[in-house]
Amino acid sequence: MTPWSDAGTMAPMSSTSFQVMAKPTGALCNLDCRYCYYLEKERLWPAGEAFGMAPAVLEAYVTQCLASQPGPEVTFTWQGGEPTLLGLEFFREAVRLQREHAAGRKVSNAVQTNGTLLDDAWCSFFAEHGFLVGLSLDGPEHLHDQVRPDRGGHATFEKVLRGLELLKKHGADFNTLTVVSSANARWPLEVYRFLKGVGSRYLQFIPLVERPPDAAARALRLDYAMPPETGHTARAHASPMVTPETVSGADFGSFMLGLFDEWVRHDVGQVFVQLFDVTLAGWMGMEPPLCVFRETCGDALVLEHDGSLFSCDHYVYPGYRLGSILEAPLAELAHSPTQHAFGQAKKGALPRHCLACEVRFLCNGECPKHRILATPDGEPGLNWLCQGYKAFFTTTAPHFRAMAGLLDQGRAPAEIMRLVAGRDREEAMERARRNDPCPCGSGRKFKSCCAAAPSNRPRR
Numbered sequence: 001m002t003p004w005s006d007a008g009t010m011a012p013m014s015s016t017s018f019q020v021m022a023k024p025t026g027a028l029c030n031l032d033c034r035y036c037y038y039l040e041k042e043r044l045w046p047a048g049e050a051f052g053m054a055p056a057v058l059e060a061y062v063t064q065c066l067a068s069q070p071g072p073e074v075t076f077t078w079q080g081g082e083p084t085l086l087g088l089e090f091f092r093e094a095v096r097l098q099r100e101h102a103a104g105r106k107v108s109n110a111v112q113t114n115g116t117l118l119d120d121a122w123c124s125f126f127a128e129h130g131f132l133v134g135l136s137l138d139g140p141e142h143l144h145d146q147v148r149p150d151r152g153g154h155a156t157f158e159k160v161l162r163g164l165e166l167l168k169k170h171g172a173d174f175n176t177l178t179v180v181s182s183a184n185a186r187w188p189l190e191v192y193r194f195l196k197g198v199g200s201r202y203l204q205f206i207p208l209v210e211r212p213p214d215a216a217a218r219a220l221r222l223d224y225a226m227p228p229e230t231g232h233t234a235r236a237h238a239s240p241m242v243t244p245e246t247v248s249g250a251d252f253g254s255f256m257l258g259l260f261d262e263w264v265r266h267d268v269g270q271v272f273v274q275l276f277d278v279t280l281a282g283w284m285g286m287e288p289p290l291c292v293f294r295e296t297c298g299d300a301l302v303l304e305h306d307g308s309l310f311s312c313d314h315y316v317y318p319g320y321r322l323g324s325i326l327e328a329p330l331a332e333l334a335h336s337p338t339q340h341a342f343g344q345a346k347k348g349a350l351p352r353h354c355l356a357c358e359v360r361f362l363c364n365g366e367c368p369k370h371r372i373l374a375t376p377d378g379e380p381g382l383n384w385l386c387q388g389y390k391a392f393f394t395t396t397a398p399h400f401r402a403m404a405g406l407l408d409q410g411r412a413p414a415e416i417m418r419l420v421a422g423r424d425r426e427e428a429m430e431r432a433r434r435n436d437p438c439p440c441g442s443g444r445k446f447k448s449c450c451a452a453a454p455s456n457r458p459r460r
Helices: 039-044 055-068 088-101 120-128 141-147 157-170 188-197 213-219 249-266 274-283 330-334 337-348 386-408 413-431
Strands: 019-022 073-078 106-113 132-136 173-180 202-207 300-303 308-310 321-324 380-382
Touching (some): 019 055, 055 073, 088 120, 188 249, 249 274, 249 413, 274 386, 308 330, 321 330
Parallel strands (some): 019 300
Antiparallel strands (some): 300 308
16 A cells, blocks of 8 residues: 555556545535635535435445456545544445455555544544545644634644544554645745654645636636635635635745755655655656656546546536446446546647656646646646746756666665765865864864865865
8 A cells, every 4th residue: 555645646557447536525524724625516516415425325436446446456545525524434334345345355445634533433443444544734833723724713733633643642554745835835844844743754745726716617617606705715816817825836846845955865765755756756767656747647536425426636527527326337437438538638738838848757747727827938738836846856856866776776765865965065065164163073173174184075
């Protein structure tokens, strides 16, 4: 099982496999995150809809998913909304059905949660049944609570931390998912060090790019009416294209580079950051293992609470509903011509500016949902995050090439830290003044240490 639990899975995909993110509570959630793109999905169903996956849908999903996957291991991914709102009995039944229909194969589960409802019973269950828990945590308290209040407007940080401690207490596997928004993008090291400090060793950083609901509706040609903006979506927009919480491309790039500078010096092989893992895979000549970076997509679908299957988590709109698994087999819908066309469109719509880019092999234009800018020559389809990704991929290229080379030689990528330390020391020697502490760490002044013995200084 991989350490990543969101829709952007890093599990290897065969030509016939696909993955489904199940949303057993639909958009129902006990939080009111200021940037959440999924809360509006409640309007896709009639007023008074009882969000919650019915037993018939659950059984159809489990049996059809197991029947459609050819490999020796099948992973079920649960998200929301907030999936724990359904209670433990729902997941106990899911596990029972998986065991009944597994036919000797290994079954894994991953669940993404805001963590506020976790208690000893939940965490014991997750540990007992090998669930990988993705915990949403946007950084230390003053950053997290800016954007992740509950439905009553109250802070949630302490509840999330309590849930995290319970996961550790019971030995449940977990990673953290941090949304990079305008609220926390200026504090990369504070966020990174905080997450390490609370025990996270597998970190996902998801850039927030959201358009106002009305603009999104027009762009996606939705066939349902969007009501006037209310609540936290009614604030003035930083850009007419995006919501105030959206991170700029430049800020996202700076955030990830800030993390990388610390990670490459201290944490390689000890802390795993999803974007860094994906980038290293690209430099090793592998197909990008994250759906947003592959040339084509369409193999990561979403199942809503009522059995409706949609093309993608970012496209849960009427025009992208493939059908219901209560009316047609899951595999038939997932491999339909409609879904194939959806996945191929990602590659076909890439603008010329991107096709000529030297780091296209690493990002492939990223997610089509984020392609809302025009290229320098006026062609539509440039990704909102292009500036940041390009800065990250080009700046880190020497390090990732070196790590890929180490792996090719059967050596550990963590050796990069020694190489970087040597380079840093050499640069510090070149900058040092006579009365500065010597960069070698001897505790003596530079003039009385390495400056007095040039042969001890590192050479280029």
